[in-house]
Amino acid sequence: MDMTITFPGGMRVDAELGEQVVKTDQSVKAGGEGSAPEPFLHLLGSIGTCAGIYVLGFCKARNLPTEGIQLKQRMVWDPVKQKIGKVEIDIQVPKDFPEKYHSALVRSADQCAVKKFILDPPEFGIQTVVV
Numbered sequence: 001m002d003m004t005i006t007f008p009g010g011m012r013v014d015a016e017l018g019e020q021v022v023k024t025d026q027s028v029k030a031g032g033e034g035s036a037p038e039p040f041l042h043l044l045g046s047i048g049t050c051a052g053i054y055v056l057g058f059c060k061a062r063n064l065p066t067e068g069i070q071l072k073q074r075m076v077w078d079p080v081k082q083k084i085g086k087v088e089i090d091i092q093v094p095k096d097f098p099e100k101y102h103s104a105l106v107r108s109a110d111q112c113a114v115k116k117f118i119l120d121p122p123e124f125g126i127q128t129v130v131v
Contacts, residue, residue: 002017011025011031023035025038044087046114048089050114054108065097073087073089074090
């Protein structure tokens with residue numbers, strides 16, 4: 001799988017993967033136009049949306065309603081390390097959602113491929129290539 005990173009202007013940087021494009025920009029404060037999320041926000045968003053895909057799949061496989069279900073993701077700051085030290089996700093369900101599935105929803109969200117990728121990261125190789 002290859003991705004092409006392009007610079008469409010200003011502080012925007014896009015990632016192209018086939019027909020799909022992930023657009024990024026810097027905030028106005030950082031010199032951009034704020035026209036798209038900053039790259040790090042995409043990373044944080046991918047954690048919650050990935051967990052959400054697994055919750056959605058769990059519900060769809062069991063014909064459980066998803067109306068009223070939402071995930072709330074919090075990033076907890078570590079003042080010692082000066083970075084996000086913990087990511088917490090609450091799966092909020094309506095009162096009438098069957099309680100017998102609550103822990104199964106957590107197990108489903110815990111299968112998130114993005115989380116697994118972060119917990120066991122790949123090696124990185126970066127080089128300049130003249131074309």
